[in-house]
Amino acid sequence: MSRIKVGIIGCGYWGPNLIRNFVEIPTSDVLAVADLREERLSHIKTCYPQVMVTEDYRDLFTLGLDAAVVATPPATHFSLARDCLRRGLHVLVEKPLTLNSRRAEELIELAEAQGLILMAGHTFEYNSAVRALKRIIDSGELGQIYYVDAVRVNLGLFQPDLNVLWDLAPHDISILLYILGHAPIAASAQGLACVFDGIHDIVYLNLVFPGDVLAHLHVSWLDPCKVRRITVVGSKKMVVYDDVEPLEKIKIYDKGVEAPPYTNTFGEFQCSYRYGDVVIPNIRFVEPLRLECQHFLECVANYTKPQSCGRVGLKVVKVLEMAERSLQNGGGQETIFFEDGYVHERVAA
Numbered sequence: 124m125s126r127i128k129v130g131i132i133g134c135g136y137w138g139p140n141l142i143r144n145f146v147e148i149p150t151s152d153v154l155a156v157a158d159l160r161e162e163r164l165s166h167i168k169t170c171y172p173q174v175m176v177t178e179d180y181r182d183l184f185t186l187g188l189d190a191a192v193v194a195t196p197p198a199t200h201f202s203l204a205r206d207c208l209r210r211g212l213h214v215l216v217e218k219p220l221t222l223n224s225r226r227a228e229e230l231i232e233l234a235e236a237q238g239l240i241l242m243a244g245h246t247f248e249y250n251s252a253v254r255a256l257k258r259i260i261d262s263g264e265l266g267q268i269y270y271v272d273a274v275r276v277n278l279g280l281f282q283p284d285l286n287v288l289w290d291l292a293p294h295d296i297s298i299l300l301y302i303l304g305h306a307p308i309a310a311s312a313q314g315l316a317c318v319f320d321g322i323h324d325i326v327y328l329n330l331v332f333p334g335d336v337l338a339h340l341h342v343s344w345l346d347p348c349k350v351r352r353i354t355v356v357g358s359k360k361m362v363v364y365d366d367v368e369p370l371e372k373i374k375i376y377d378k379g380v381e382a383p384p385y386t387n388t389f390g391e392f393q394c395s396y397r398y399g400d401v402v403i404p405n406i407r408f409v410e411p412l413r414l415e416c417q418h419f420l421e422c423v424a425n426y427t428k429p430q431s432c433g434r435v436g437l438k439v440v441k442v443l444e445m446a447e448r449s450l451q452n453g454g455g456q457e458t459i460f461f462e463d464g465y466v467h468e469r470v471a472a
């Protein structure tokens with residue numbers, strides 16, 4: 124089978140990781156890279172002399188490409204992805220898919236009308252530890268899921284044109300949708316803009332999932348420590364996924380508490396605490412971005428729906444949109460509807 128001809132738009136911080144992976148995967152052929160910045164293009168040309176580089180992404184449309192990858196700032200995702208789809212290219216768009224849900228819907232409609240693959244770059248969905256976490260939840264080992272706590276904080280990297288919610292929370296929201304298998308039904312968020320006026324650098328986001336499962340997300344560019352941790356607490360066991368850990372990324376704690384039978388006196392109020400084993404599953408770790416790129420190529424080759432398809436990308440955008448609305452409105456709860464047509468409405472806090 125002939126190799127899939129790929130062009131990549133954007134080679135700032137993240138784009139080179141995509142370029143490296145598509146160059147190394149034998150089923151793809153990176154023909155060209157576009158970026159507005161000449162110095163980034165000359166760096167790519169030094170690393171990959173065989174790849175054509177251009178400051179005008181429209182040059183990619185003259186090369187007979189099969190697919191394009193959009194790794195530019197989020198504000199540009201919509202127009203670049205739309206142009207690529209209109210030119211008949213399958214498209215992988217970095218997270219978040221777009222900065223508003225209407226535009227995400229437009230991309231989905233365009234891709235469907237043209238019979239093209241549209242995939243969102245939700246890298247953590249392709250992370251072996253996240254997949255292991257989903258398997259653990261799906262197995263029922265944790266019992267009934269009570270709540271999820273997600274922390275993604277560090278010092279920087281500040282973004283000039285979007286806040287920390289849109290920069291970091293797409294990762295955790297996509298992980299939550301994937302591991303819980305549902306989209307949330309309500310969102311509320313509070314935060315602070317400490318360094319730049321109007322750009323939130325700290326956000327606390329609460330999500331309510333069906334079955335009264337609560338999730339709390341803390342994202343920040345203003346924290347002394349790098350933390351990338353998700354805790355899932357169930358009625359039988361608890362799991363901690365720590366992405367900063369080099370090897371032992373998942374720990375399953377056989378811990379729990381059982382309430383005593385009903386009593387009338389405080390003296391009789393004795394909870395039963397369980398402190399059991401801690402199990403650390405052995406996870407064979409492959410670079411998540413490699414798996415994501417391979418998956419995109421497989422979907423293009425076999426014409427199958429990606430795991431993080433356009434509709435999953437839309438759901439993440441919709442949650443971000445409702446969270447942003449809450450953030451701007453003093454933290455009131457916003458309901459989120461995911462139905463045909465993807466309607467949503469605001470309710471009183």
Ligand SMILES: NC(=O)c1ccc[n+]([C@@H]2O[C@H](COP(=O)([O-])OP(=O)(O)OC[C@H]3O[C@@H](n4cnc5c(N)ncnc54)[C@H](O)[C@@H]3O)[C@@H](O)[C@H]2O)c1
Pocket residue numbers: 132133134135136137138157158159160163178180194195196197199217218219244245246290
């Ligand atoms: N999946 C992940 O884990 C992950 C990690 C980091 C960033 N990202 C995403 O990757 C994307 C890029 O982020 P980044 O940190 O690399 O940003 P960046 O600013 O470092 O790089 C973006 C590049 O796009 C170029 N660009 C902008 N408009 C363009 C246009 N019209 N044509 C061609 N080039 C254009 C810029 O010149 C710049 O070099 C964002 O969507 C971000 O959310 C994803």
